[in-house]
Amino acid sequence: MGQLQAAPKIFEAPDQRYDACDIEALQRIAAQRGLTLSSERAMLAAMLRAYDAGLQAAAASKASCRPSVSGGRGSKPTCHSDAEVLQQMLDAPGLKAMDIGGTLVKMALALPLELASEEPRFPATFGATGRTRSELEFPFELCGVQYLICFASGATSQIAHAISGLQGCQGLPSGPPRATGALLQTLSDESPVCSSVASTADTLSVLEALEDGGMKLSSRCSSSVELASLGRCEAPSPKIFTAGGGAHKFAQLFREALQVDLVPVKELSAVVDGLLFLMDVGPSASGLVYEVAEDGSHVSAEWPEPLFPFLVVNIGSGVSILRVNSAAEGDYVRVGGTACGGGTFLGLAQALTSASTFEEALALAEGGDASRCDLLVRDIYGDEGSVSLGLRGGMTASNCGLLCEEGRGFCEKDVARALLQMVTQQSALLSAALARQSGCLDRVFFAGGFMTEGNHLARRAIAANFRSLGGRVYFLRHCDFLGALGSLRSCIKDMGMIV
Structure with a gap:
């Protein structure tokens, strides 16, 4: 297994955040967070500082305007919309993968353990059908970094509704890019965190680094006050490896509305890979x-x-x-x-x-009682006739076969x-x-x-x-998340890391 220096904690002092990381470690961390890679250490460090600052600003903003998930024993639980939780999941650092089937969409998120330790990560239920599965979470190590795999699911039919709600909350005709764009856009003159987190010099170094790294920046991306405009620059879209038919059906919606690329994973391969992934890195506790x-x-x-x-x-x-x-x-x-x-x-x-x-x-x-609806062997042959045939009288001869007969009580x-x-x-x-x-x-x-x-x-x-x-x-135990776990495994392989 390849080794990677542990990812620095996001909320350390800005000048200490990435000092201990070499260029390879910074490249790995940048890749995990969906940022553009570079061979220049200074550029990577600047990008990661901006990423962390944006995450910090977003967290502060959400904490100040969102009601708590739970308010103690006996309190009335807060209702969370699909759009709100989708925003939280897309903005969360770490690796993400999905399985969008005909009925359900399942997501597996590998969150850096030091961040995932904060409770609650996501609400237990959200929208009409959404739910998280905290009982299925388990930690695993990847290239020296500790992660916690979290799980969430909801009805596939709610995807378009959730994305529409997300666009409405943002007040935009189309959602801003996630990863670099969505997190950096919080660093504006309206952000209370901006002045304490990112100086003008830091901002300009980020912009210069991004341009050197090949990002096409518009002319308006030229100051700390206008750093929010980075969300509309031509930054590379983050990718979510996705199994199931929805990887194709919803690809255009995710790309145009959220600027997230769904990378299709063969559905059957994802199921097999998910099972093998569990066998390799799943929890050792009984019950798996x-x-x-x-x-x-x-x-x-x-x-x-x-x-x-x-x-x-x-x-x-x-x-x-x-x-x-x-x-x-x-x-x-x-x-x-x-x-x-x-x-x-x-x-x-x-x-x-x-x-x-x-x-x-x-x-x-x-x-x-299914026997009131199903036509059984004994209904056709009687008990003795069933024995002569060598068949159990209680065997089903025709599923729902009695529903066509009048006078049946069911x-x-x-x-x-x-x-x-x-x-x-x-x-x-x-x-x-x-x-x-x-x-x-x-x-x-x-x-x-x-x-x-x-x-x-x-x-x-x-x-x-x-x-x-x-x-x-x-x-x-993870029977309904094999496709998502298999997609996560594909994501890890694509990044050149070894499970």
């Missing part, structure tokens, strides 16, 4: 990988040994089943899949029940349970057959947004199905 017992309880497990080959069943809006042959780059193959996935469950639940969210649909399914809870069972059965049966064919029936991982913490009914059913076949199935 677990199995589900017959009573539905979670049983902590070790990574299978030997591991390869193994199957990954990624259930998102749809389902893809991958066989991973080794840890070598790209050594996997998609062996199958189905269009009957999480999107199917949510879409039909919204159409056939009162549920409007995934969580509401799962809550309905908890109290339902409620929306039963419908939700039947829909959940339909999706679960499709994935479990198909993956079991493919695992047997690949010789890894005892090494199958289920992941994806459909397998999230609240869906214990699906996990229990899948585990039972594999046990009945003599197989073994594993689940991951």
Whole structure:
């Protein structure tokens, strides 16, 4: 593993901030913060000072105008908008990656540990569907620098709304560039931090350094008072490595509105890389990988040994089943899949029940009985006929097959349970057959947004199905963030660093 001097703390005295860093360390830090690289140490130091000053000004501004995230026991929680939290995440220092699927957008942020230690980092919930997952956070070391990986998610349908809200808050026809532009633009004559953080001499040295480094500055970027105009100069756009169809669908929106480039990462590669990333740098604490017992309880497990080959069943809006042959780059193959996935469950639940969210649909399914909606083998052959066929009478012959018969008593809870069972059965049966064919029936991982913490009914059913076949199935605490973690791994590789 390559070594890198620890990143200096942003809030140290300006004249001491980067004194201990050599040119290679400064280049690494600049790359991590999305700044233009240079072979000139003085230029890099000046850019980083301006970056830090902008971050400090932004933090001070937010602290003075934003209500607290929590106000103690019994207090009413503050409501945070999608736009507000998106702004915070984009402005946060460190590495960022996303997975924008058809239903959910997931983000993984690797924040410098000394900054991430400040609580709270981001609100627990925001907007209509946004949430952060503090219970999934874990630290890791990269080239000698300590990071904390944080996680957040929300509905993909809210992306355009959040960006529109962000533009409205900024009062701009299009959002300013993030990284260098967004943080430097806080250093203006209106900023209370400006006079104490950045002198005119420092500002001019930054401008000269940026010009020497190849940035095209407009004529108005010529004084400390007008340093805010840097946000509109032709600075290189920061990049966010992104998996999923949204990397293409929303690329133009992010580029034009936020001046952020979404770098597409192959979706299936991201899933595999995310799982391997967890195996390499994930927390050593128990519970990262677990199995589900017959009573539905979670049983902590070790990574299978030997591991390869193994199957990954990624259930998102749809389902893809991958066989991973080794840890070598790209050594996997998609062996199958189905269009009957999480999107199917949510879409039909919204159409056939009162549920409007995934969580509401799962809550309905908890109290339902699928046998009131599904046509079972015993419904066709009777109990004796089922035995003569060698089939269990309780096996599903037709998902939702009883819904077409008049006089059947069922409620929306039963419908939700039947829909959940339909999706679960499709994935479990198909993956079991493919695992047997690949010789890894005892090494199958289920992941994806459909397998999230609240869906214990699906996990229990899948585990039972594999046990009945003599197989073994594993689940991951970070099941819905593999794509984001795989994209983060791609970001790290692109920067020339080694995990």
